[in-house]
Amino acid sequence: MLVGGAPEASVLSFVLAERKALLKYAKRPLPGIHDEPVPTNLLSEARRKAWS
Amino acid sequence: MASIKFYFESMAGTHLEDALRALRDTGSADALYDHKLRSMDPKEIDWADVSVARDIAESWRITYSRRALLFAAFSAEAYANDFLFDEWSGDKDRKALQALSTVDKYALLPGFAGRKSVLERGRDPLQRIKWLFDRRNELVHAKPHSDKDLTWEPENHNPVAAAESISRSQRVPRCWLAELRRHPS
Numbered sequence: 001m002l003v004g005g006a007p008e009a010s011v012l013s014f015v016l017a018e019r020k021a022l023l024k025y026a027k028r029p030l031p032g033i034h035d036e037p038v039p040t041n042l043l044s045e046a047r048r049k050a051w052s
Numbered sequence: 053m054a055s056i057k058f059y060f061e062s063m064a065g066t067h068l069e070d071a072l073r074a075l076r077d078t079g080s081a082d083a084l085y086d087h088k089l090r091s092m093d094p095k096e097i098d099w100a101d102v103s104v105a106r107d108i109a110e111s112w113r114i115t116y117s118r119r120a121l122l123f124a125a126f127s128a129e130a131y132a133n134d135f136l137f138d139e140w141s142g143d144k145d146r147k148a149l150q151a152l153s154t155v156d157k158y159a160l161l162p163g164f165a166g167r168k169s170v171l172e173r174g175r176d177p178l179q180r181i182k183w184l185f186d187r188r189n190e191l192v193h194a195k196p197h198s199d200k201d202l203t204w205e206p207e208n209h210n211p212v213a214a215a216e217s218i219s220r221s222q223r224v225p226r227c228w229l230a231e232l233r234r235h236p237s
Contacts, residue, residue: 012223015219015222015223018219019215019216019219022215023212023215023216025075026075026078026079026212027211027212030079030106030113031079031081031084033081033085033089033090033094033097033102033106034090034094037081038076038079038080040076042075043072
């Protein structure tokens with residue numbers, strides 16, 4: 001199986017998974033004043049999925 | 053006997069974490085808005101204050117994006133130097149190679165080290181790294197511009213550009229490291 005063109009479980013596949021997570025976050029609109037703070041580690045979820 | 057090659061991360065990882073933290077701040081309300089305003093009941097806040105607060109938040113978003121770009125560039129440079137110091141031990145060789153620009157290091161060092169280089173200057177990720185260092189250089193060597201205002205440049209200093217730069221900055225070094233671990237010298 002290929003992950004964004006990279007072989008599954010390759011280093012590149014992890015990097016691509018993290019890139020996807022970062023871009024998804026970066027494209028979010030400006031939050032509201034009372035919105036909840038974002039977790040300090042942006043990549044913990046992407047890393048958990050990619051490395052599990 | 054098999055040899056084990058350790059890799060001790062230098063400032064590269066620290067700069068990368070700083071870049072990621074700055075990117076996080078571009079989209080988190082606690083970093084973008086005044087804490088007193090956030091602690092107030094929404095009904096107590098005047099719409100005019102909200103409007104001003106959003107303008108200020110947009111300004112912080114640009115600032116944090118600029119910060120993320122700078123730390124992504126610092127990280128990319130540190131990773132390239134880690135590779136250089138890992139592959140070359142002589143002081144003179146290191147000094148000569150350190151004089152290369154970071155983009156040139158990414159393009160040339162794997163080949164100089166006798167490894168397969170898969171990076172082409174006209175394509176990503178090297179193209180994005182070149183873009184990143186153009187941004188880095190105009191900020192680090194700041195001078196008055198007649199055609200642009202670097203204090204407010206959302207076209208370049210935005211979260212998406214920061215995310216792209218961070219992901220490219222870690223992509224190349226991590227693939228290099230994987231290659232080093234597969235084929236230790």
